[in-house]
Amino acid sequence: MSDLRHPSDETLLRLAYGSLGLGPSAVVGAHVAGCARCGGVVEDFERVAGALLELLPDADVPADGLARALAAIERDAPRPGEAPPAPPASRVEMPKGVALPQSVGDCDFSPWRTIAPGIRVSRARAHWARAFNVKLLSVQPGKRLLMHGHRGVEWTCVLAGAFHDGRARFAAGDLCEVDESVDHRPVVEPGEACVCLVAAEGSTRHHGMAGRLHQAIFGD
Amino acid sequence: MPPRQDNFEELIQSIAKSADRASFARVYEFYAPRVRNYLVRLGMANNVAEELAQETMLTVWRKASYFDASRAGASTWILTIARNLRIDHHRRASGRDAAPDDPSQAQESPAPPDSSLIQAESEERVRQALASLSAEQAEIIKRLYFDEKPHSAIAQSLGLPLGTVKSRARLAIGHLRRLLDDLK
Ligand SMILES: [Zn+2]
Numbered sequence: 001m002s003d004l005r006h007p008s009d010e011t012l013l014r015l016a017y018g019s020l021g022l023g024p025s026a027v028v029g030a031h032v033a034g035c036a037r038c039g040g041v042v043e044d045f046e047r048v049a050g051a052l053l054e055l056l057p058d059a060d061v062p063a064d065g066l067a068r069a070l071a072a073i074e075r076d077a078p079r080p081g082e083a084p085p086a087p088p089a090s091r092v093e094m095p096k097g098v099a100l101p102q103s104v105g106d107c108d109f110s111p112w113r114t115i116a117p118g119i120r121v122s123r124a125r126a127h128w129a130r131a132f133n134v135k136l137l138s139v140q141p142g143k144r145l146l147m148h149g150h151r152g153v154e155w156t157c158v159l160a161g162a163f164h165d166g167r168a169r170f171a172a173g174d175l176c177e178v179d180e181s182v183d184h185r186p187v188v189e190p191g192e193a194c195v196c197l198v199a200a201e202g203s204t205r206h207h208g209m210a211g212r213l214h215q216a217i218f219g220d
Numbered sequence: 221m222p223p224r225q226d227n228f229e230e231l232i233q234s235i236a237k238s239a240d241r242a243s244f245a246r247v248y249e250f251y252a253p254r255v256r257n258y259l260v261r262l263g264m265a266n267n268v269a270e271e272l273a274q275e276t277m278l279t280v281w282r283k284a285s286y287f288d289a290s291r292a293g294a295s296t297w298i299l300t301i302a303r304n305l306r307i308d309h310h311r312r313a314s315g316r317d318a319a320p321d322d323p324s325q326a327q328e329s330p331a332p333p334d335s336s337l338i339q340a341e342s343e344e345r346v347r348q349a350l351a352s353l354s355a356e357q358a359e360i361i362k363r364l365y366f367d368e369k370p371h372s373a374i375a376q377s378l379g380l381p382l383g384t385v386k387s388r389a390r391l392a393i394g395h396l397r398r399l400l401d402d403l404k
Pocket of ligand 1: 035036
């Protein structure tokens with residue numbers, strides 16, 4: 001854990017194996033798609049996962065499984081190269097020049113809503129994404145976010161602009177992973193609005209009166 | 221755990237080349253139960269896991285020509301198919317969105333028929349790397365992979381306080397990554 005702008009190894013391991021939640025997987029996946037370093041780490045962890053798959057005990061499967069598979073093969077000739085159906089496009093109006101990552105490209109988002117001066121949010125509507133509070137955040141330049149901590153882990157992939165959280169600077173493509181041991185207060189750099197894709201395991205806790213009020217009103 | 225007997229990379233290539241059902245049967249017998257086990261460990265109900273394991277094996281048949289042994293060994297390839305099908309399943313099952321993205325179905329071109337087995341060899345070396353971890357680190361790595369709540373599982377199985385699990389896990393992963401790097 002040296003470079004804060006990438007997910008932790010444990011997150012990449014869980015992404016490779018499939019045990020990371022769907023919401024965090026989509027956010028971390030948006031980073032990994034553009035990060036050669038993390039792409040290589042995920043491939044390493046996939047190889048370990050493959051080796052571990054062989055070690056899993058071969059628990060009971062129905063005796064007719066193979067026969068059913070072979071019957072399915074006879075019914076349905078192999079169709080190599082057949083294109084999968086195109087996923088439905090997401091309906092969210094992205095800020096100009098900012099692309100929605102492919103990992104949530106098929107996910108429906110709510111219309112943008114201003115939740116505090118200079119801060120707009122658009123929430124993922126799919127059930128799998130809501131479970132992890134997946135959302136897009138757009139924060140005006142120079143804006144300071146509330147000091148907050150986390151009960152679980154929170155992943156933020158920067159899509160445009162940049163912020164600094166007192167530990168490091170996060171710009172487009174970077175991923176900020178924080179757990180309950182980190183209290184941070186991100187500040188958006190002047191110049192350009194900062195747009196992020198966020199998911200969390202567990203919930204966010206805010207500090208102080210303003211934070212608790214914010215939490216009471218906005219529920220996150 | 222006995223070493224695997226078959227060369228599954230070759231078997232998958234012969235499915236691709238000649239739609240060989242006997243090769244498929246051997247791949248199926250080894251992997252279908254393990255894939256089902258993998259899915260159940262990730263919290264899937266038995267009957268759904270069974271269905272998805274079946275779907276995984278049918279995907280192995282249909283997409284055998286896309287298998288590229290120079291990029292991934294058989295076990296790694298099959299694991300990623302099962303993983304992606306599970307994600308698709310959950311994303312679809314939850315309504316509103318229909319089709320998910322599936323990296324295994326991305327625009328890959330079919331593999332050249334006689335690609336070498338470099339990657340399969342490196343999977344063998346990954347097995348060696350795992351074997352050279354200490355018992356405690358091997359246990360931590362397995363829990364991290366296999367358990368839904370790995371930290372509490374590690375704490376329980378190794379009798380460690382939850383507070384120290386995170387740093388032990390970080391050490392174990394760091395060690396594993398160094399071993400993997402040494403294999404390159
Ligand atoms: Zn990275």
